[in-house]
Amino acid sequence: MPKQVDHHERRTLLADALLRVAARDGLMDVSLRHVATEAGVTAGMVQHYFRTKDEMMIFALDVVAARVQARLADDPDPRRLVRSLLVQLLPLDADRELEGRVAVAYHAYAATRPDVAARLEQDTRGMRAAVADRIRAVGHAGPLEPDIAATGLLALVEGLAVHVLGGHLDGDTALATLDGHLDVAFGTPASTPPPAAPSGSRA
Amino acid sequence: MPKQVDHHERRTLLADALLRVAARDGLMDVSLRHVATEAGVTAGMVQHYFRTKDEMMIFALDVVAARVQARLADDPDPRRLVRSLLVQLLPLDADRELEGRVAVAYHAYAATRPDVAARLEQDTRGMRAAVADRIRAVGHAGPLEPDIAATGLLALVEGLAVHVLGGHLDGDTALATLDGHLDVAFGTPASTPPPAAPSGSRA
């Protein structure tokens, strides 16, 4: 066999270009040619690694899902674990903002593509179960059922992310809101103050 | 002057067609020709009433915003007012589902169009202020600051809506989650049970 190229690496490189385009210009502007230009390659090469545009879109979604998954260091303390899981879903730095924009775009995209929707659903369900388990793990119950609390926390960060991305909310307020609801969900262990207090300003 | 046609009525008719296309096929499939076909008119007529596509998109957004606004009956009871406001943001029936899909699509769209983003932001800020005021209006405080609670409730319904639309969640669970968080936000007036209990099943 000739040449020998790491296919997965090339596809990931193209997926990254796609994510940048999607975050900057929106999913409507994602085309074979735009992705190719962003990646600094020809459109033909993109076609070589993805037979169809949809295949490329789904691969890119898998890339971000894998990265989010990989960033999860597991923590013995349930609340810290849940918090770190949820915090990384908020667009608080440049990388998360890019991922957040991609996520919003893909949620809209999923409305028409059942397979994309399925992948998104699977991720959400997994996280919800994980959060609910951790809430159950701590004894002192809050006012909310663990399942309800977990559902609420996931939905909360989803909404906070949307509002921060839309400029309706600043990151500090989003973090404070998340921490407040973590207190509620975990039954406010006021003895153990939130792991890292938000820096300062809030508006 | 000839003919005499109610411009606003015609534009609304076209906007409705746009919303149907957007909800069914996604915003990427919204084109002058598709909207025209959906409305049963020619593309030329659409162009007659909207000089550009963007003008049409923004008008359609205004139409839904006005409808959401119009559906708000004001209630002397602050909590009931807030609940009715938030409930109608959830995709619990066919109409709200359509609006929800449109909302998700527009959130993605807003990422690239500053004027669309501005309109969305204005709506959100208005609702947040309204909710915060109503929370402050009731004396008995919950564990959360009113501003934090209001921010949380808005984000919560946004996220719940996304999850319900994506099929990650059923409507009853979403409603139960909302009611649970209303209890928290308003300081659990357990004496006054939720105005209308969700029907029954939850899965």
Added chain:
DNA sequence: TCCTTCACGTTGCAGTCGCAATGTAACGGA
């Protein structure tokens, strides 16, 4: 050395897009 295979690059095609330009029928005031 030949020859297959892979990794691209190039070209072309049918379809769609937003939009401008132009045509036409009908109504209403002068």
Added chain:
DNA sequence: TCCGTTACATTGCGACTGCAACGTGAAGGA
């Protein structure tokens, strides 16, 4: 009656889209 305005419909254009087809250069086993 004429004439301007309004309400559409039609046509056309340049740009773009996804995708198939084909071309090319190099690597490597036989």
